[in-house]
Amino acid sequence: MFHLVVTACLLADPALCAKRVLPAPEPLTEAACEEGAKARIAGWIALHPDLQAGDWTCLPTEALPALSLTEIAPGVLVHLGDPQPLSPDNGGDIANLGVVIGDSVAVIDPGGSRAIGEGLYAAIRRITNKPIRQVILTHMHPDHIYGAEVFAEAGAKIIAHHNLTSGVERRQEVWAESIPRQAGALAMLGTRAVLPDRTISVPEAIDLGGATLRLQPVATAHTDNDLTVFHPESGTLFTGDLVFQGLTPSLDGSLTGWLDWLSNPPERAARQIVPGHGPIGRTWNDATAPLRAYLTALADQTRAAIRAGEAMSEAAAHVAADQRDGWAGFDEINARNAIAAFKELEWE
Ligand SMILES: [Zn+2]
Structure with a gap:
């Protein structure tokens, strides 16, 4: 099975280019991949107006970069x-x-x-x-x-x-x-x-x-x-x-x-x-x-802050902060969550 691979570059920054794989609905031979390549690239670029296409090639499955599964x-x-x-x-x-x-x-x-x-x-x-x-x-x-x-x-x-x-x-x-x-x-x-x-x-x-x-x-x-x-x-x-x-x-x-x-x-x-x-x-x-x-900590501590008459910004500065251990990206995401929780629970 062969796959069309095209070099695509950002129009706004032509030095920024990457190889994009354009799959087809049917398994393709190398010849079929090459024959349809130009039309498929044109169709694809029409849907990606921020890009321009450069070189292309048809590669077998083993040559494509793959994620771990x-x-x-x-x-x-x-x-x-x-x-x-x-x-x-x-x-x-x-x-x-x-x-x-x-x-x-x-x-x-x-x-x-x-x-x-x-x-x-x-x-x-x-x-x-x-x-x-x-x-x-x-x-x-x-x-x-x-x-x-x-x-x-x-x-x-x-x-x-x-x-x-x-x-x-x-x-x-x-x-x-x-x-x-x-x-x-x-x-x-x-x-x-x-x-x-x-x-x-x-x-x-x-x-x-x-x-x-x-x-x-x-x-x-x-x-x-x-x-x-x-x-x-x-x-x-x-x-x-x-x-x-x-x-x-x-x-x-x-x-x-x-x-x-x-x-x-x-x-x-x-x-x-x-x-x-x-x-x-x-x-x-x-x-x-x-x-x-x-x-649970986010809900309990937000309710307590609301009961204590805190403003949303005050609550967001401390709510659930004791939960930081073991969570990546905690400070930024927790601060957003605290605001969302406050908006939801203040109407309870
Ligand atoms: Zn999600």
């Missing part, structure tokens, strides 16, 4: 991102990404940039040439969704919670400026948010052939568009950012909603829990205890 159960693979805040060092590769292989392939979160999506695509293609039919987005945050365009080009349908589309539309202008500033413009070159082909508002099962995925849209918690994915054959639960380990949890939905979700394990049969960030948990308690402790 670990098989955690038969047909279930995970890429563990670095559980740190976005930085040029990690280039946005901070979230955990999942792949489930049956007769077809589903991706659970395609990664935080076009380049990461391409690396995940190459890693999958090193294992199988089966069609990649679905990309499931666990929620709207860029570190989870920005790789989706790669898989849309490969023929996959993008599925998400029914609130995700409006969430991305509201935020994407801000992200287009803030994410390259945090992760680096080169790391984000060619990255574009694409919206879901289909959204869901009730639980749904997807049959991959020999593997099933149960999708569960969740009430407002980490965000207003969280979705969990359960693979019953292996007991693997992908929680997206409803569970954090190591990286400080960010509150972008409802603190009380999130605590409610945590107190009702969604899949009692889960034998391994893949969080949005950090290591895989073996039990519900393993996976969620640090997050629960943090969110």
Whole structure:
């Protein structure tokens, strides 16, 4: 199988160039890849007006840079991102990404940039040439969704919670400026948010052939568009950012909603829990205890500050500060969470 690889440079800074992989919906021979290359590059550049195309080539799967993937159960693979805040060092590769292989392939979160999506695509293609039919987005945050365009080009349908589309539309202008500033413009070159082909508002099962995925849209918690994915054959639960380990949890939905979700394990049969960030948990308690402790302290201390008549800025300076141990990026994220918590709880 061959893949079109094009050198793309930023029009605004022509010295900033990267090789982008342009997948095709069908497996290509070298000759077919070369024959269609110019038309596909023109079509792709039309969707990326900030770029210009340079040289191109057609490369076999083994020659593409690939992300690491670990098989955690038969047909279930995970890429563990670095559980740190976005930085040029990690280039946005901070979230955990999942792949489930049956007769077809589903991706659970395609990664935080076009380049990461391409690396995940190459890693999958090193294992199988089966069609990649679905990309499931666990929620709207860029570190989870920005790789989706790669898989849309490969023929996959993008599925998400029914609130995700409006969430991305509201935020994407801000992200287009803030994410390259945090992760680096080169790391984000060619990255574009694409919206879901289909959204869901009730639980749904997807049959991959020999593997099933149960999708569960969740009430407002980490965000207003969280979705969990359960693979019953292996007991693997992908929680997206409803569970954090190591990286400080960010509150972008409802603190009380999130605590409610945590107190009702969604899949009692889960034998391994893949969080949005950090290591895989073996039990519900393993996976969620640090997050629960943090969110409980955030809620309790915010309520106490409100009762004591503190202003929001006063509360944000100390609320949950005693929870810093073991969380990366704590000070900045916790300060934002404290403000969100104050705004939510002052109306109780
Ligand atoms: Zn998130």
